[in-house]
Amino acid sequence: MGLREKILANSIYxxxxxxxxxxxxxxxxxxxxxxxxxxERFGIVLVGSIKHADAIxxxxxxxxxxxxxxxxxxDQMPKPGLVIVWGSCGSSRGLFKDSYNTGQPLDEIIPVxxxxxxxxxxxxxxxxxxxxxxxxxxxxxx
Amino acid sequence: MNKAVEYIFLFLVFPGxxxxxxxxxxxxxxxxxxTARLQWRKGPPWYxxxxxxxxxxxxxxxxxxxGVSRVFFLGMPVIAAAGAALVSTIVLVINAxxxxxxxxxxxxxxxxxxxxxxxxxxxxxxxxxxxxxxxASREMxxxxxxxxxxxxxxxxxxxxxxxxxxxxxxxxxxxxxLVIGSFSGVLSFLVMVFCxxxxxxxxxxxxxxxxxxxxxxxxxxxxxxxxxxxxxGKAMMLFIIPVFLITLYFGGIKFNAExxxxxxxxxxxxxxxxxxxxxxxxxVRIDHAMKFFWGIVTITAVISVVxxxxxx
Numbered sequence: 257m258g259l260r261e262k263i264l265a266n267s268i269y270x271x272x273x274x275x276x277x278x279x280x281x282x283x284x285x286x287x288x289x290x291x292x293x294x295x296e297r298f299g300i301v302l303v304g305s306i307k308h309a310d311a312i313x314x315x316x317x318x319x320x321x322x323x324x325x326x327x328x329x330x331d332q333m334p335k336p337g338l339v340i341v342w343g344s345c346g347s348s349r350g351l352f353k354d355s356y357n358t359g360q361p362l363d364e365i366i367p368v369x370x371x372x373x374x375x376x377x378x379x380x381x382x383x384x385x386x387x388x389x390x391x392x393x394x395x396x397x398x
Numbered sequence: 399m400n401k402a403v404e405y406i407f408l409f410l411v412f413p414g415x416x417x418x419x420x421x422x423x424x425x426x427x428x429x430x431x432x433t434a435r436l437q438w439r440k441g442p443p444w445y446x447x448x449x450x451x452x453x454x455x456x457x458x459x460x461x462x463x464x465g466v467s468r469v470f471f472l473g474m475p476v477i478a479a480a481g482a483a484l485v486s487t488i489v490l491v492i493n494a495x496x497x498x499x500x501x502x503x504x505x506x507x508x509x510x511x512x513x514x515x516x517x518x519x520x521x522x523x524x525x526x527x528x529x530x531x532x533x534a535s536r537e538m539x540x541x542x543x544x545x546x547x548x549x550x551x552x553x554x555x556x557x558x559x560x561x562x563x564x565x566x567x568x569x570x571x572x573x574x575x576l577v578i579g580s581f582s583g584v585l586s587f588l589v590m591v592f593c594x595x596x597x598x599x600x601x602x603x604x605x606x607x608x609x610x611x612x613x614x615x616x617x618x619x620x621x622x623x624x625x626x627x628x629x630x631g632k633a634m635m636l637f638i639i640p641v642f643l644i645t646l647y648f649g650g651i652k653f654n655a656e657x658x659x660x661x662x663x664x665x666x667x668x669x670x671x672x673x674x675x676x677x678x679x680x681x682v683r684i685d686h687a688m689k690f691f692w693g694i695v696t697i698t699a700v701i702s703v704v705x706x707x708x709x710x
Contacts, residue, residue: 260457267446267453294439296430299446304613307461307621310453334459334621 264310264336265393267299271309271333275326275362277316281343284376285313293379298386311338312366317345317358323365330366338369338389342382347371413490415483415634422633423447425669429636432673447633451626460622466526474521475620475627481513482634489565489642493651496566504556504563507642508549511597514631515541518606521628522616533615536684537606540596543691544603548593550699554586555646557706569650578647581710585702587647589695591671594639596687598632601676605684640668 274282288295289302303309306329318326330339341362344350352358362368369392372385408414426447434441462468485507492499515537522534556563558580559571568577577583596603607615620628644651648664651657682690 263449263453264457267450269450291438294434294441296434296442297440299442299449304609305618307619308614308617308625310458332461334461336457 265390269310275316275322276319281315281376315342317352319357340370344375414487418486418634419630422637436677454626458622470524474517475624478514478517479631482631485510486638492565496569499566525619529612530618543688544593544596547695547699551586551589554706572649582702582705589699602679
């Protein structure tokens with residue numbers, strides 16, 4: 257647990273990637289930035305460009321149209337980068353498990369670091385996931 | 399030889415790069431914290447901006463888009479930071495010793511203050527991204543619109559100090575009466591507040607790097623070290639522009655206890671004014687900004703120049 261891990265754990269810039277979600281999770285992301293939960297106090301900022309991001313926040317079940325784009329965005333993210341899956345659809349394909357359109361779960365497409373279950377996840381669940389993610393970064397080796 | 403070492407020290411360490419960028423990052427935290435408190439949030443800890451920049455500078459990959467000129471793409475952030483560091487070096491050194499400047503250093507400062515915007519613009523055009531070039535063209539239009547009232551407002555302190563274009567003379571002439579104490583000084587200070595808001599890319603005039611529509615504009619393809627150096631340049635501008643205003647309107651930085659405390663209050667007042675304008679206004683469109691700057695702001699600047707000529 258050196259300086260590098262501490263810095264990386266305390267400054268996570270998040271890029272929001274919606275891979276075909278129902279917009280419920282996306283609204284809940286904005287909830288986390290509101291005065292009550294205020295994720296900025298942990299150094300989390302929502303950025304618009306993938307080139308500035310340290311983490312991809314992926315909502316929705318990856319469908320056939322978005323899978324190539326998810327791969328492309330993951331390649332464009334400057335490393336070291338994290339992938340956080342937000343919501344039941346992304347974690348397990350949820351309701352759309354047997355759909356013709358969602359061929360693969362997300363963690364078979366890109367490596368995933370954290371899952372936040374829920375439909376949509378509560379902000380408390382997000383903060384719990386964040387604590388686990390920070391612990392994971394702090395214990396990671398180069 | 400000794401002189402060269404001294405200049406390099408001045409530029410890189412004390413009033414220059416390292417000092418002003420760390421002050422700028424700290425003041426960037428004040429900006430984030432006050433913004434958070436205005437929105438009834440808690441806000442980040444004081445070291446947040448430092449670790450953000452350290453993360454980008456040391457631990458992240460720097461990606462270069464395929465087919466762009468590497469020299470231009472990676473050179474522009476360095477030029478922006480160097481321009482901002484040079485501004486802070488000149489302004490602070492002259493504040494410490496008003497006799498030290500040269501004739502026309504105010505004009506040099508005006509040119510150097512444009513360098514970060516110009517290099518941001520060129521960096522945006524170089525990165526071959528449609529949103530980046532859109533942001534860069536907006537930056538160019540914004541520069542065209544705010545430079546005219548900026549320079550007109552700058553004439554008032556020059557007139558008040560007996561037509562001196564040396565910053566040192568402007569500081570020493572304010573020993574018997576500040577520029578802000580006169581009616582024309584107040585008007586030109588108001589014009590200046592709007593112009594620096596646009597110069598720093600703060601909210602009513604941040605259409606060049608609008609995060610929600612053209613996802614941070616010219617910065618979009620920058621990552622890692624290049625983005626970190628751009629951020630340092632921006633931090634230095636945020637630090638030095640209120641100091642520049644204090645120099646022009648409030649008689650410069652005084653190096654005795656009472657004067658220095660007054661300077662800190664003046665600095666914080668300008669900073670809070672900027673932050674409150676930033677947090678209580680929506681982003682305006684680029685044509686509205688041009689109309690605003692070439693209309694009412696330029697007219698106010700002209701009125702203040704005429705009043706200063708008449709001696710008010």
